[in-house]
Each structure stands twice: as structure tokens, then as C-alpha cells.
Amino acid sequence: MQRLEQYIADMQNALTIDEAFSILQRELRELGFDRSLYGLMTDMPSLSLPAGHCILGTYPDDWMEYYYARNYEASDPVRDSIMLTNDPFRWTDMEKMVEISARGKLMLGEAHDATVRDGVGLGIHCPNGEVAGMGFASSSGKVDLSPYTLSILRFLGMEFHSRFVQLNTHRLRKNNILLTRRETEILMWMARGKTTREITAILSIGGSVSQNTVKFHQKNIYEKLEVNNQTSAVMKGFFMGILTRADLNNYI
Numbered sequence: 001m002q003r004l005e006q007y008i009a010d011m012q013n014a015l016t017i018d019e020a021f022s023i024l025q026r027e028l029r030e031l032g033f034d035r036s037l038y039g040l041m042t043d044m045p046s047l048s049l050p051a052g053h054c055i056l057g058t059y060p061d062d063w064m065e066y067y068y069a070r071n072y073e074a075s076d077p078v079r080d081s082i083m084l085t086n087d088p089f090r091w092t093d094m095e096k097m098v099e100i101s102a103r104g105k106l107m108l109g110e111a112h113d114a115t116v117r118d119g120v121g122l123g124i125h126c127p128n129g130e131v132a133g134m135g136f137a138s139s140s141g142k143v144d145l146s147p148y149t150l151s152i153l154r155f156l157g158m159e160f161h162s163r164f165v166q167l168n169t170h171r172l173r174k175n176n177i178l179l180t181r182r183e184t185e186i187l188m189w190m191a192r193g194k195t196t197r198e199i200t201a202i203l204s205i206g207g208s209v210s211q212n213t214v215k216f217h218q219k220n221i222y223e224k225l226e227v228n229n230q231t232s233a234v235m236k237g238f239f240m241g242i243l244t245r246a247d248l249n250n251y252i
């Protein structure tokens with residue numbers, strides 16, 4: 001327990017994403033996992049980040065080059081499984097979750113030969129449909145894959161992802177995106193699940209406001225936050241500190 005508490009403290013004190021990833025690696029090595037990968041399975045509009053299979057990783061470079069050259073991404077059962085669940089899973093259990101093609105089985109066999117063994121996957125599903133994924137493996141193939149170990153991996157992975165989001169949020173705040181008072185108010189009502197018509201009615205209590213005016217402000221919000229829909233605007237507003245957790249209570 002004390003080690004996990006220290007991990008949380010160290011992770012929260014990490015000043016860069018690379019530092020946070022190094023702290024994660026330290027704990028994974030204690031469990032016997034010297035291979036790991038963190039990627040974005042979908043675009044993340046809330047952080048202005050595009051999808052990317054391997055943002056950070058310690059898988060062998062030659063294996064990753066071979067993986068991309070063979071276009072294994074398109075038939076990777078680990079990716080498919082990550083999209084289905086928040087729970088960590090052993091690669092050996094994936095056949096219970098997804099249909100693995102012959103090409104997918106070939107990829108798993110070749111990964112084993114490339115010293116990416118005893119694999120575990122973890123999907124991190126965010127409230128607005130954004131998905132990050134993590135992979136953990138061992139070069140020796142002699143690690144404990146008990147339910148207890150899987151739960152520890154989930155904890156370690158989620159803490160890292162949380163810090164990843166926080167550090168990227170700090171990056172966005174430095175861009176000094178400023179919403180007007182009226183835009184902030186409208187974004188708050190959007191987060192509370194109100195429609196454009198309902199927002200118009202609420203704002204009209206203190207004076208006449210048209211739906212076109214509300215739509216104009218919503219368009220400005222989307223442009224300033226660099227998003228193209230309400231869900232992304234709300235989640236990005238939350239990550240940037242424009243909205244509070246209380247504002248999201250009726251949204252997620």
C-alpha cells in the first residue's frame with residue numbers, strides 16, 4: 001500500500017509526460033513488465049490530440065517497425081479488445097472477447113518471437129467516447145498474470161493516464177484560450193444538458209435573446225476550443241478548467 005501511495009505522489013509531482021512515463025516504467029519493472037505502450041485509440045478533441053497507436057512505449061524498435069510495415073494495426077486483436085472494455089485482459093483471453101483472424105494470430109506469434117510476451121491490454125474509456133489504450137508485456141515471458149496483478153496494472157495505467165490528461169491540460173491553458181462571459185455561461189448550460197432552445201429561454205429571463213444569438217455564441221465557442229461538436233466542447237471546457245465537475249453532473 002505504501003508503495004502505491006508513493007507512486008501516486010510521484011506521478012502527481014511529475015512535470016513532464018516523459019517523467020510520468022518513467023515513473024510508470026519503474027513500477028512495471030517491479031512486476032516483471034519491461035515492455036509497455038501507451039496510445040490514443042481515437043482522436044481526443046478534448047486535448048486537441050489526434051489518434052496515435054504508440055505515443056509512448058518501450059516495445060522493441062525493430063518490432064514496432066515490422067508491425068507498421070506489415071500493417072498489423074488493421075488486424076490487431078489487442079486494439080479490438082481495448083475498444084470493448086475498461087477491464088485489463090490477458091492476450092491469451094482475447095478469443096473470448098473478439099474474433100481473432102489468422103493474420104491476428106500470426107501477429108501475436110511474431111510478437112512473442114520478438115520478445116513481447118505475456119501481454120496484457122487495458123482500455124481507458126473517457127466519458128465523451130474518447131479511448132486510450134495501454135499494453136504491458138515481458139521480454140522473458142515469466143510474469144504473474146493473476147487477477148491481483150491485473151488490478152494493479154489497471155491502477156498504474158489509470159494513474160498515468162490521469163497525469164497525461166493533466167499535463168496536456170496545462171499545455172492547453174498556456175495557449176490562453178479565453179471565452180467571453182456569455183460564451184462561458186452558454187457552455188455551462190450546454191454541459192448541464194440544455195438544448196439551444198432551452199438555453200435561449202433561460203437567457204431571455206433577463207432580456208430578449210434569440211436562438212440565432214445563442215447559435216452564434218456556440219459557433220464562437222467551437223472555434224475557440226477547436227472542436228466541432230457539443231460533447232467535445234464540454235469535455236475540453238472541463239479539462240481546461242472553464243467548467244467544474246458540478247457542471248458535468250447532468251452530462252456524463
